Amino acid sequence: MKKILLTFALILLQSQLLSAKTTISWWQFWTDPTIKPVIEEMVEEFEKQNSDIAVELTDLTWANGHEKIVIAFASGNGPDIVELGSDWIAEFAVNGHLSEIKVDDAAQQEFHGWEMATFQSKVYAKPWFLGTRVIFGNRDLLNKAGYAETFAPISLGQFKEAVYKVDSLSKKIYGFGSNAPEKHRSYKKYLPFSWSFDAQIFSDDNRLCLLASDYAVKALNYYKELHDSCGYVANQRGIEDAFLDGKVGFVLSGDWLLKRIENEKLDFNLMSTLIPGDKYPGRSFMGGEFLAINSASKQKEAAQKFIDFITSPENQVKFCQANRSANPSSKTATEDEYFKSNTHLQTFIKQLKIANHPPVDPNWVVYESFIEKAVEDALFNGVEPGTALLKARKKIEAAR
Amino acid sequence: MQHKKTTALLLALPWIVTLLLFWLYPIIYSFVVGFTDRQLLSKTWQWVGFDNYIALLSDESFLTALKNTSIFVLGTIPVTTIVALLLALLVNKQFKGRGLFRAGYFLPSITSMVVVALIFTNLFQRGGYIALLAEMLGFTPPQHGFLLDSSTALYSIMAMDIWMAVGYYMLIFLAGLKSIPQELYEAAKIQGAGQVRQFFSITLPLLKPVALFILVINSIKSFQVFVEIFVMTQGKFETSTMVYFIYESGLTTKFNFGYASAAAYILFLIVAVFSFLQFRLLKNRGTV
Incomplete structure (x- = not known):
């Protein structure tokens, strides 16, 4: 009996030794059928190159991914590697849930977006790919409104005029796609106008909240005028549906719209241009997807190796091609022919250089909710823009 | 005897553990x-x-949620209760296709709230059927x-909620109507009481225990409105409610668990007081 037990134990031990692989877990958001196979392919390739490491992939959804990550970290069950939106990094870093990433000069030079992952002078995540918003226009409607084939609005005045002209084409055509209040989304539509009017959220030394400055009020009045006079109001998806249906002249959107036009094989006469501004071009919103390592991970070295692999220029190009993403974080990847050959992708690349990101602040999610409420109140609840912004500023000041 | 006690305890154990872990502890x-x-x-x-x-008592968002919840509760409960009663009286009568009507009214209440909410989101949108109806x-x-x-x-959501809930409460009223002895109506008829008199003197007083049950259950449910929002x-x-807050x-x-927990206890207190008042009000009238 003892012999049998001993043999059994030895077999178990041997099988354990043979399969002594380091397993790292990665939580990510890309579940779309066009991109998921590419992600899996990359993971497979990594495992082939690193036979001692296995990667366990878990999908998250945008609807509740953030909540899942928070609960996992709070209960000590977070993954080794997690994909984080740029707005979330500080929130996790301040509570010690993320591992600091050492960035050498080469990496500093090669990747865009480190500033969004830097909290209290430490870097907590590696930029994977970035995102911004540009103005998309319906060229056919612009032509009908009397504009030349090459027209693109440059100043805020020109943009407003074009919006009005398109809007006046017919009762069923709207000049501008105006977002209904949506969490984490509405403020991204107002801020580009605010920045393009030279407004700031905080002062340069970060001590004062400038949300209700004259510039900001002017910007919200401008945005409200587009909304009130020419706005097709719906959620982001609804606005894009109407835009692709030929009912809306201009929308502020991201590179996913290019993917949609391509996937749905739409014959659409698209115009893309930079955010207009009085000192052309205007400033857009910048965000991004980052890969961070759990501070409680026991596989930090393997995790870092995997992050470096996934964010390599070659893999970023592969990812962007599959996802039609316009802004890889790698500067080398940006030089790829894929990006150079597409004028719309070039618009995004140019806009990213003239884009702001929200402050890296653990309380940002709270501040953004105040800004969204101010925009909602001004656009939908009849509150005067200055009053709405002032109220939001006071709330932010109280929360700081 | 000891063996029986142990067996009983073992049998009750799954429930006790569930109660302790998922009810009492939270x-x-x-x-x-x-x-x-x-x-x-x-x-x-x-x-x-x-x-x-x-902090909650001076939090504008909380006070708005409290106001909206109050509008929701005070707006939906009377309407739901009255419409449910009227429907119950209607489908309690003998007519052809009665079963179809009963099933039809009850159907929304067994449909998933998410499904109903999504359908109504479409109906309520610009150019949707409800907008067309309003224009007509x-x-x-x-x-x-x-x-x-x-x-x-908020009122649109309340209307949807009423449409969805009346069928369920109609069924409870119907059960109440069936339990009223027919002899009472026969005696009233002999004494010359008309239908209206019968309703106010027999039906309504005898339905009060059922009405109280409906009021309490519907109040608790309405105070907890969340999914549709x-x-x-x-x-x-302006549609944020207490549970959404x-x-x-x-x-x-x-x-913020601390803050949210405090808000949850304020809601608990409000629901408890509201239910207590409903009990007292109807009990004082000698019905329960």
Whole structure:
């Protein structure tokens, strides 16, 4: 009996030794059928190159991914590697849930977006790919409104005029796609106008909240005028549906719209241009997807190796091609022919250089909710823009 | 005897464990957490006494949620109850196709709230059937749709909620109507009482225990309105309610468990007082 037990134990031990692989877990958001196979392919390739490491992939959804990550970290069950939106990094870093990433000069030079992952002078995540918003226009409607084939609005005045002209084409055509209040989304539509009017959220030394400055009020009045006079109001998806249906002249959107036009094989006469501004071009919103390592991970070295692999220029190009993403974080990847050959992708690349990101602040999610409420109140609840912004500023000041 | 006790305990154990783990523990835990500044991601937390409760009473978002919940409760309960009673009286009569009507009215209440909310989101949108109906009746529907307007969003959700709930309460009223002895109506008839008199002197008094049950259950349910708000407006356009506020504070944004727990206990207190008053009111009238 003892012999049998001993043999059994030895077999178990041997099988354990043979399969002594380091397993790292990665939580990510890309579940779309066009991109998921590419992600899996990359993971497979990594495992082939690193036979001692296995990667366990878990999908998250945008609807509740953030909540899942928070609960996992709070209960000590977070993954080794997690994909984080740029707005979330500080929130996790301040509570010690993320591992600091050492960035050498080469990496500093090669990747865009480190500033969004830097909290209290430490870097907590590696930029994977970035995102911004540009103005998309319906060229056919612009032509009908009397504009030349090459027209693109440059100043805020020109943009407003074009919006009005398109809007006046017919009762069923709207000049501008105006977002209904949506969490984490509405403020991204107002801020580009605010920045393009030279407004700031905080002062340069970060001590004062400038949300209700004259510039900001002017910007919200401008945005409200587009909304009130020419706005097709719906959620982001609804606005894009109407835009692709030929009912809306201009929308502020991201590179996913290019993917949609391509996937749905739409014959659409698209115009893309930079955010207009009085000192052309205007400033857009910048965000991004980052890969961070759990501070409680026991596989930090393997995790870092995997992050470096996934964010390599070659893999970023592969990812962007599959996802039609316009802004890889790698500067080398940006030089790829894929990006150079597409004028719309070039618009995004140019806009990213003239884009702001929200402050890296653990309380940002709270501040953004105040800004969204101010925009909602001004656009939908009849509150005067200055009053709405002032109220939001006071709330932010109280929360700081 | 001891063996029987052990067996009984073993049989009851799954329920006891469930009660302790998923009911009692969260109730006590959230009560305690309501007096702390516990945030989910934070590794440390402190005792803050009644600070959360005091802050809530001056929190504009909380007060708006409280106001909206009150409108929802006071607006839906009487209408739901009256319509449910009328429907119950209607389908209690003998007529052809009665079963079809009963099933038809009851059907919405067994449909998933998410499904119903999504359907109504479409119906309420700009150019949707409800907007078309309003136009046909000579009303001007909101420019961007019923749910994208602060003056109509909450009332639209309330209307949907009433439509969905009446069938269920109709069925309970129907059960109550069936339990009223027919002899009472026969005796009333002999004494010359008309249908209206019969309704107010027999039906309504004898239905009061059922009405109380419906009022209490419907109040508790209405105070906890969440899914429809989450699906249809995400608390925007002045539709945030108490439970939505608790969800927003505790499970999104800052994951502020302490604050959300305090808000949950205020809601508990309101529901308890409201239910108590309903019991007292109807009990004093000698019906229960």
